[in-house]
Amino acid sequence: MGIEMQPELCKVDDALGILVGKWKPIILLILLQEGTKRFSDLKRSVPGITQKMLTKQLRELEEEDIITRNVYAQVPPKVEYSMSEYGRSLEPILMAMHEWGTAHTLHKTKKVQQQTG
Amino acid sequence: MGIEMQPELCKVDDALGILVGKWKPIILLILLQEGTKRFSDLKRSVPGITQKMLTKQLRELEEEDIITRNVYAQVPPKVEYSMSEYGRSLEPILMAMHEWGTAHTLHKTKKVQQQTG
C-alpha cells in the first residue's frame, strides 16, 4: 500500500530513465554478460550504432554510475568499459524485461494467428 | 547462457517499448493499484497530462493488450479503462523498477553529499 504516484515522484521513471535509449539495454546486457569491453569491441557488438551514439550512451551511463570508464595512456587509444557494482543492481530488472519480452513474442504471434487464421 | 543480443532481437526492448513514454508508468501503476478508472478520473490522477497525451498513451497501451477499454453508450460519454490480465504480467517489472528507483534516490543523495560535503 502506498506507492508514490504523483507523477513528479514516480520512482519507476528513475530506472526507466537509465534504461531507455535505443541502445542502452543491449549495451548493458553485453557488459553484464561478457564483462569489460573496449569501445571498439562494443561498437562491433552493436552493429548499426554510430560512434556518436555509442559515445553518448556510454557517457550517460557513466554519468549515472552504471558503468565505469577506464582510459589507458596509449596510442592508439584504449578505453575500457565495465558494469559498476551499482550497475549490476539493474540486472534483475533487465532479466525480468528480457523474460517478459520473450513471452511477449509468443503473445504477438498468437494475436497474428487469431487475426489471419 | 545465451541471451539473444543482436540489437534487432533484444527482448528487453519489447517490455521497454511498452513502458516508456512520459506518462505510461504512472498510468499503469494507477490502474494496477486502484483498478478500473474512467478517462476523466485518470486525467485527474495524472495532473499536467493533456487530453491528447492521455488518449495517445491509452490507445498505445490498448493496442498492446495491456489495458482494456470499455465504452458505455451514454451521454455524457463514459469510458472505463482497466489492466488486462496480460497487462498485470508487467507488475513485477514495474515493482522492481519502483524499488530500484527508491534505492536510486538514496544513491543520488549520497553522491550529492560527497560532492558538496
Next chain:
DNA sequence: CTCATTAGTATCATTTAGTATACTATACCA
C-alpha cells in the same frame, strides 16, 4: 612518407515525442 588504428568530436539533417490550444457531439439542468 603514407597508411591503418583507436576513441573520439563537430556539424547538420531528420525523426519522434511531447505541449498548447481550440474544437466537437449530445443530453441534462436551470
Next chain:
DNA sequence: TGGTATAGTATACTAAATGATACTAATGAG
C-alpha cells in the same frame, strides 16, 4: 436558451533523440 459535463479530435508547434558524414591526434608498420 444557455451552461455544464465527458471523451475525445484537429492543428500547429517546440524540444529531444537519433542518424549521416566528415574530421582529428598520435604512433608504429611498411
